[in-house]
Amino acid sequence: MASIRDIQGKWRWxxxxxxxxxxxxxxxxxxxxxxxxxxxxxxxxxxxTVHYIALATPxxxxxxxxxxxxxAQFHEAxxxxxxxxxxxLPGESMNLQLSQxxxxxxxxxxxxxxxxxxxxxxxxxxxxxxxx
Amino acid sequence: xxxxxxxxxxxxxxxxxxxxxxxSSLNRALSDFTAKTAITDAVATDTIVxxxxxxxxxxGMLTIKRVEIDxxxxxxxxxxxxxxxLD
Numbered sequence: 088m089a090s091i092r093d094i095q096g097k098w099r100w101x102x103x104x105x106x107x108x109x110x111x112x113x114x115x116x117x118x119x120x121x122x123x124x125x126x127x128x129x130x131x132x133x134x135x136t137v138h139y140i141a142l143a144t145p146x147x148x149x150x151x152x153x154x155x156x157x158x159a160q161f162h163e164a165x166x167x168x169x170x171x172x173x174x175x176l177p178g179e180s181m182n183l184q185l186s187q188x189x190x191x192x193x194x195x196x197x198x199x200x201x202x203x204x205x206x207x208x209x210x211x212x213x214x215x216x217x218x219x
Numbered sequence: 220x221x222x223x224x225x226x227x228x229x230x231x232x233x234x235x236x237x238x239x240x241x242x243s244s245l246n247r248a249l250s251d252f253t254a255k256t257a258i259t260d261a262v263a264t265d266t267i268v269x270x271x272x273x274x275x276x277x278x279g280m281l282t283i284k285r286v287e288i289d290x291x292x293x294x295x296x297x298x299x300x301x302x303x304x305l306d
Contacts, residue, residue: 089257094291101296106273107286110300125300136283141261141277143253145246150238152224154249156259161252162220166228168248169241173233180233199255 109135117147158203164196254281272304 089097099110110125143156154162167189174186226241233241253259265274267288285292 089289091234091291094288095293098288098293100278100286100293102274102301103299105276107264107283108277108299109267109274109288110272110296112260125302127270127304128267129269131267131271133288134290135265135267136287136290137263137265137276137283138280138287139261139263139277140257141253141259142279142281143259144250145249146222146242147229148242150221150226152222157252158258159220161256162225162260164252165248167224168251169225169229170232170245172248172263173222173229173236173243192303196279197252197255200252200258200276204240204256204258212260214223217305 107137140148157200160201161196161203164193167193167196257282262286 095112096114101108101110109128111128113124113126123135141156143154146152146154147166154165157165169175171186171193174180176190222242225245226238229241229289230236231245261277261280263277263280286295287293
């Protein structure tokens, strides 16, 4: 089985439109032969795993649906956004003041949501020891 | 909170709005919230095939956080290789 260093030295990825491309670093390629530096996988069978941020699954006609992709404390934010949008629509119910108020409530929830999404975020760093 | 409860909250302000209009507004709000907060993590897996360079991505994907081969994180190429391959 290949070591971590081997895998990290061999494989590369990049985005091409709506697809992800996986290439191998052709270590035998020389500088004069740049076009052969990254080649399509010469072997198969390895597992490709992509960790990503996704859009939530939309509501269906089932009224008992819950937005499971969004934590429960932010469910009300969705209602705030819809209320703000509907108060902006021209017509009898148009009320820009209320629209602004619900927009603010929504923006606050978005700020909290961003904090929540980064709750497990770790910064890498090295503590360098010093002698005095 | 269920979709029904959310619709009821909205209908307290807009009693004349129908469910389907509110549902499509809720779906737009859901997309907006998840796009702005990046709160929805997901994982997709595939198997590398010999001579196959391109793999389709989930259309609901917003940002790639990490790519792994056999559970080892691999680096991203800043610029695509000189020699292309449509497969």
